[in-house]
Amino acid sequence: MTPLTATAVGKRYRTRWAVRDCSFSLPEGKVVALLGANGAGKSTLLRMAAGLVRPTTGELSVFGTPLRGRIHPDVSFLAQNRPLYRDLTVRELVRVGAAMNDRWSADRVREVLALQAGVDHDAKVRTLSAGSVTQVAIAMALGRLPRLLLLDEPLADLDPLAREETLRIIMAEVADRGTTVVMSSHVLADLREVCDHMLLVDEGRVQVDGDVEEVLARHRVLVGPVTDESTVEGELVSATRTQRQSTLLLKDAGPAPEGWAGAEPDLDSLVMGYLRASRERRASAQRG
Numbered sequence: 316m317t318p319l320t321a322t323a324v325g326k327r328y329r330t331r332w333a334v335r336d337c338s339f340s341l342p343e344g345k346v347v348a349l350l351g352a353n354g355a356g357k358s359t360l361l362r363m364a365a366g367l368v369r370p371t372t373g374e375l376s377v378f379g380t381p382l383r384g385r386i387h388p389d390v391s392f393l394a395q396n397r398p399l400y401r402d403l404t405v406r407e408l409v410r411v412g413a414a415m416n417d418r419w420s421a422d423r424v425r426e427v428l429a430l431q432a433g434v435d436h437d438a439k440v441r442t443l444s445a446g447s448v449t450q451v452a453i454a455m456a457l458g459r460l461p462r463l464l465l466l467d468e469p470l471a472d473l474d475p476l477a478r479e480e481t482l483r484i485i486m487a488e489v490a491d492r493g494t495t496v497v498m499s500s501h502v503l504a505d506l507r508e509v510c511d512h513m514l515l516v517d518e519g520r521v522q523v524d525g526d527v528e529e530v531l532a533r534h535r536v537l538v539g540p541v542t543d544e545s546t547v548e549g550e551l552v553s554a555t556r557t558q559r560q561s562t563l564l565l566k567d568a569g570p571a572p573e574g575w576a577g578a579e580p581d582l583d584s585l586v587m588g589y590l591r592a593s594r595e596r597r598a599s600a601q602r603g
């Protein structure tokens with residue numbers, strides 16, 4: 316069953332739309348990278364999917380059930396501010412989790428915590444480093460035994476070792492339990508090796524949605540003479556030009572014309588191309 320479907324979803328804060336006309340369906344049992352620049356609308360989308368924020372327009376469904384402003388029992392959400400009771404110890408938190416959740420596995424939380432080196436179970440949450448708080452919050456999120464795990468910037472505070480541990484835990488969660496994981500980030504390097512599916516948002520709209528391999532196969536990077544772009548076929552996503560040479564990212568490109576070299580982009584150059592185009596659109600809108 317589809318873990319998350321959005322139909323024409325929009326969210327307006329006062330006069331500003333944070334998310335606009337978003338429609339997508341996520342595949343089950345995959346890792347989905349939710350990508351976009353700062354302020355693109357990633358957190359707002361995740362908060363709506365978690366049932367914490369109601370859409371202004373449209374509808375979100377989790378495993379076929381329309382959300383009505385409350386968290387779905389099969390969903391766990393790691394919010395960007397990691398809300399945990401700061402005066403409790405990690406051990407006490409695990410006990411409180413049992414009281415607050417209908418479905419709860421303290422064993423699962425302990426199992427995940429045991430995989431995370433350096434988290435002191437007897438320390439009060441407020442004395443932990445930001446990275447340890449994130450690790451505890453992820454363990455707590457997994458304690459709800461979710462089928463859909465929504466993670467807002469899960470790796471942002473983690474050192475390289477903790478990142479690796481966390482990615483391993485997430486990969487095992489997907490492989491062993493078939494959980495669908497949505498992870499937001501603006502640091503693509505975090506997600507490159509783990510994501511199967513991507514959702515790239517820009518100014519609240521979905522720009523790219525699909526299986527990573529399929530998305531890459533639909534794009535080409537063409538390099539050729541700056542003087543002769545007229546022979547290039549396809550939808551231009553973005554371009555970087557030096558005095559002599561153009562590097563174009565294209566969607567649904569035709570064959571490389573005479574004098575041009577073409578190759579499939581890697582995920583980094585694809586995402587950078589879309590982000591660059593988005594920044595240029597914003598800059599040109601500001602210039603009026």
Ligand SMILES: Nc1ncnc2c1ncn2[C@@H]1O[C@H](COP(=O)(O)OP(=O)(O)OP(=O)(O)O)[C@@H](O)[C@H]1O
Nearest residue numbers: 328332333351352353354355356357358359360501
């Ligand atoms: N509670 C709020 N009230 C008013 N505006 C908001 C609120 N939450 C988000 N916004 C605005 O909505 C837009 C999208 O914000 P959002 O936090 O969803 O983006 P994001 O992609 O998660 O950004 P970042 O990567 O910086 O966390 C931004 O312009 C933001 O200022």
